[in-house]
Amino acid sequence: MNLKDKKITVIGLGYVGLPLAMLIAHRGFTIRGYDIDERKINAVRAKEARVEDSYVGPLKDTINLEVSTTLTSSDIYIVCVPTPVDERNDPDLTPLVGAVKAIGEVLHDGQLIVIESTIYPGMCEETIQPLLDKTGKKYLLAHCPERINPADKKWNTNNIPRVVGGINDESTAMATEFYQSVVEAGVKPLSNIRIAEATKILENIFRDVNTALVNEMAQSFYRMNIDIKEVIEAASTKPFSFLPHFPGVGVGGHCIAVDPYYMIEKGRVAGFDHDLLRLARRINSNMPIYTVNLLQNTFNVLGYPIKGKTVGVYGLAYKPDVRDMRESPSLEVIKRLRTLKEANVLIFDPLLPEHSTVANVEELIARSDALVICTAHEQIRTIDHHKFSYGQLKIILDGRNCLNRKEIDALGITYKGIGRP
Ligand SMILES: NC(=O)c1ccc[n+]([C@@H]2O[C@H](COP(=O)([O-])OP(=O)(O)OC[C@H]3O[C@@H](n4cnc5c(N)ncnc54)[C@H](O)[C@@H]3O)[C@@H](O)[C@H]2O)c1
Incomplete structure (x- = not known):
């Protein structure tokens, strides 16, 4: 299947996910946005959600972004949910685990999951993979950390280079190909x-x-x-x-x-x-x-x-x-x-x-x-x-x-x- 024919869903439409979804839409992909917060979905639909990115500009410029509180099956899922800490400053993985479990319910063989949320080394293999393995599906998994700096007039979703590492060569290759077609600054594939x-x-x-x-x-x-x-x-x-x-x-x-x-x-x-x-x-x-x-x-x-x-x-x-x-x-x-x-x-x-x-x-x-x-x-x-x-x-x-x-x-x-x- 041609990359452009793939269905893509961005999960979590906040400071990171929304500009990214808009960038992907600008590149001509069929892109959907999924968020558990209905107010966020309504704000995006009403073009009222604020976007702090100098490349994609305000939301009203983008029309090809379908958003929903229901996740449907996609060829590529890009996870941009929060990774906060709790009151004791311990990592709170609830949003990330929730998003991965939601993917697990609609996952098919050969689909790619990319985690953009900031995580610690080992989290994909130790926490995310076991959750996805439970589905029994053959999936691809990569991490492409988001590096944006909201409201920065110079650096934006398009001109900050990306780094990508996957759980295997196929995951790295597919994620790299995808980001190369979206981010003009380029992508550096990593060994793992x-x-x-x-x-x-x-x-x-x-x-x-x-x-x-x-x-x-x-x-x-x-x-x-x-x-x-x-x-x-x-x-x-x-x-x-x-x-x-x-x-x-x-x-x-x-x-x-x-x-x-x-x-x-x-x-x-x-x-x-x-x-x-x-x-x-x-x-x-x-x-x-x-x-x-x-x-x-x-x-x-x-x-x-x-x-x-x-x-x-x-x-x-x-x-x-x-x-x-x-x-x-x-x-x-x-x-x-x-x-x-x-x-x-x-x-x-x-x-x-x-x-x-x-x-x-x-x-x-x-x-x-x-x-x-x-x-x-x-x-x-x-x-x-x-x-x-x-x-x-x-x-x-x-x-x-x-x-x-x-x-x-x-x-x-x-x-x-x-x-x-
Ligand atoms: N904000 C930044 O400047 C920035 C820059 C680089 C990386 N990051 C990283 O990107 C990630 C996202 O940060 P953000 O600032 O965009 O957060 P955010 O709070 O602005 O947006 C996250 C969105 O995810 C949604 N969400 C939460 N749980 C969900 C779930 N289970 N399923 C679907 N949607 C869910 C929330 O409703 C929210 O709309 C974090 O890991 C953060 O560390 C943030």
């Missing part, structure tokens, strides 16, 4: 499925560990009166062996703040203790507390105790220009401020008005004694800094080091960044 699983987990742990490094350096440099922003800019002039990472109020999202726990748990089961990974998680998870402590100290040094003051928190999303609040450090900052019961907290996120407590950024500024920037949305990155002088603002704590400190100093407002004394 564990290499593909390990590749993605290494990429995300690299980010977490390096971010922990600069978060630690930021706190130390701060005490030495050294501005880390300038240090990182200077170090970045070295043409090799330095890749800039940036300190901030914390690391959030469904990937970097979660995936290291998958590896830590897998390492434990395999008899290896991932000291560095646990330390990096601890440093990054403590950044919201560090930020609130820094704010309290700044109030104290200025001689206005935080008690009774109003603190405006700008940004709920875990990263700029998305609506995703999963594992967002903003939530920890707000929780901490509320636990202290010393300050009144106002919240604004231009992309999440339903979770904001004020109507706009101007109101947030006008009513706050201090502003904590938790998300560097475009609105705040490009704001006319004179707006900061509209109210009583005494302190700006720039948790993303995204504002112009000279302009804020000129307004007579105390500026603090993360690693920026």
Whole structure:
């Protein structure tokens, strides 16, 4: 059968699955989307679901995408369901196991299953294969980890190269052929499925560990009166062996703040203790507390105790220009401020008005004694800094080091960044 004649279903129509399904539709395949969340299905049907991908664009541009809460038999199933952790930070495989079991019910001989969700090395062979084996069908199975960075203006579903590893050569070959016909950036076939699983987990742990490094350096440099922003800019002039990472109020999202726990748990089961990974998680998870402590100290040094003051928190999303609040450090900052019961907290996120407590950024500024920037949305990155002088603002704590400190100093407002004394 010609590849273009194959029926393809993307399972899980979230940040990963929806743009991927749209890309596959753009390439002329017959593509369906399956999701257990009826609201998601309705939002896609109504073309209201938001798509954060610069290549496929908004959903209204795509018409050839049939979506349903019922999974039907397909030649290729692409699994893009969440891989979260539970309250103890242990991997929660419920969505993945649910999706694989649903495939098992409609599976036929010769069909290909591709897992795009982020998983730990060994999961396909140890958890997914046994579930599929129970069907008695002869299936193909590959892992092609998704590498997208939602809202990135440069890197998207089409121009990020893919890596693919299968449980056997036939699986790798078919998955590679399929992705080659969809992703223009190209596909690198790998020698086995564990290499593909390990590749993605290494990429995300690299980010977490390096971010922990600069978060630690930021706190130390701060005490030495050294501005880390300038240090990182200077170090970045070295043409090799330095890749800039940036300190901030914390690391959030469904990937970097979660995936290291998958590896830590897998390492434990395999008899290896991932000291560095646990330390990096601890440093990054403590950044919201560090930020609130820094704010309290700044109030104290200025001689206005935080008690009774109003603190405006700008940004709920875990990263700029998305609506995703999963594992967002903003939530920890707000929780901490509320636990202290010393300050009144106002919240604004231009992309999440339903979770904001004020109507706009101007109101947030006008009513706050201090502003904590938790998300560097475009609105705040490009704001006319004179707006900061509209109210009583005494302190700006720039948790993303995204504002112009000279302009804020000129307004007579105390500026603090993360690693920026
Ligand atoms: N968000 C990112 O930036 C990103 C980037 C690369 C990789 N990933 C990985 O991709 C995977 C998906 O992440 P996401 O951000 O798209 O998640 P998401 O929560 O945005 O979307 C997942 C979708 O899957 C659906 N779902 C859950 N269980 C299901 C089931 N059993 N059957 C069918 N549908 C089901 C949910 O309703 C939801 O719509 C995760 O493993 C994540 O680590 C995410």
